[in-house]
Amino acid sequence: MGHSRMSPLWMTYEQAVALIAAANQERPQEACGILVGKNEQVEEVISIRNIAADPAHFYRLDDQAFTQALFQTQNKGQTLLAFYHSHPTSDPIPSQEDIRQITYPDIPYVIVGFRKPEPELAAWQIRPGEVKRMPLHIGFHAPPPPPSFSQAQKTAVLLTALIAFVFLIVLSLSLLPPAPVIVTPLP
Numbered sequence: 040m041g042h043s044r045m046s047p048l049w050m051t052y053e054q055a056v057a058l059i060a061a062a063n064q065e066r067p068q069e070a071c072g073i074l075v076g077k078n079e080q081v082e083e084v085i086s087i088r089n090i091a092a093d094p095a096h097f098y099r100l101d102d103q104a105f106t107q108a109l110f111q112t113q114n115k116g117q118t119l120l121a122f123y124h125s126h127p128t129s130d131p132i133p134s135q136e137d138i139r140q141i142t143y144p145d146i147p148y149v150i151v152g153f154r155k156p157e158p159e160l161a162a163w164q165i166r167p168g169e170v171k172r173m174p175l176h177i178g179f180h181a182p183p184p185p186p187s188f189s190q191a192q193k194t195a196v197l198l199t200a201l202i203a204f205v206f207l208i209v210l211s212l213s214l215l216p217p218a219p220v221i222v223t224p225l226p
């Protein structure tokens with residue numbers, strides 16, 4: 040949980056088109072599903088049956104299909120990146136019901152809106168009492184995740200630094216002028 044900022048989502052143009060096409064096919068009913076992938080990059084758009092009693096105005100993921108999709112996702116080393124659903128006649132803005140029914144406050148919610156002739160996609164962070172639009176990059180690939188050093192790499196870096204330090208000391212000692220010879224005057 041916590042209140043960390045949600046990371047942006049990245050999807051290809053083809054994935055966005057496929058998502059919109061799938062949602063368009065379900066009209067006048069709402070379509071729903073999940074976006075899965077690695078890091079912040081969507082790799083697959085998985086549509087899941089909408090089992091809401093009134094699917095023209097609400098959505099509810101088929102629990103069994105959702106669980107199954109999550110299982111397959113995990114087997115492929117992917118994670119659940121976002122939920123998506125469509126608004127067949129309205130803007131891609133979370134409805135009161137969308138806000139009320141959220142069960143995963145740390146997962147972004149992507150909505151496809153069909154109010155305008157050009158369908159719109161928007162991603163949202165929905166938490167109790169807090170609805171924020173979040174970045175959704177279409178047509179780009181996510182930047183590679185920052186490199187994380189393994190323990191062996193960390194040890195190697197530390198050793199290299201230590202060796203360089205010791206070498207510096209030896210070098211500076213050898214560069215010191217020779218100790219003066221103290222000549223004790225003869226009595």
Ligand SMILES: [Zn+2]
Binds near residue numbers: 124126132134137150
């Ligand atoms: Zn909705």
